[in-house]
Amino acid sequence: MKTRLLFVTAMAALVTSGCGQKDTSTSVAAASPAGPREIEITASDTMKYSITAIEAKPGEDIKVVLTNIGTQPREVMGHNWVLLRAGSDVAAFDAAALSSKDTGYIPAALSGEIIAHIDLLGPRKSGEVEFKAPMEPGDYPFLCTFPAHYQAGMRGVLTVK
């Protein structure tokens, strides 16, 4: 009787330690990469982005999805999303965009200022871009470069910190 009790106790100890190991491996598997963090922004005929402030960790994988929820034609109310380097002259970039209609108001000469962008979208259209947030903490401006939309307030900031 006494021997049997010892045996049961030993088995219980084995099972307990086995469970402990299993728990550890499960938590490692759960920590596997989940893909980029998705940020959904809408743009409308009132020339507004639904989101104007984005926060990110240095080097974070980000996916921005822009949807034009307006109804007016692309030629009169198109929207894009252009993320620029920290310290860029946003007004100068927007001014250069005015004469870049053929490239969707993306000025080729200033492409070095662009970190990521989504092309000009007509009504009920979506576009997306995946990128790594810059490693350097700071404020990175974004804007819609369709004529007059920046002045109307289609702008925001991605803050890396």
Ligand SMILES: [Cu+2]
């Ligand atoms: Cu716009």
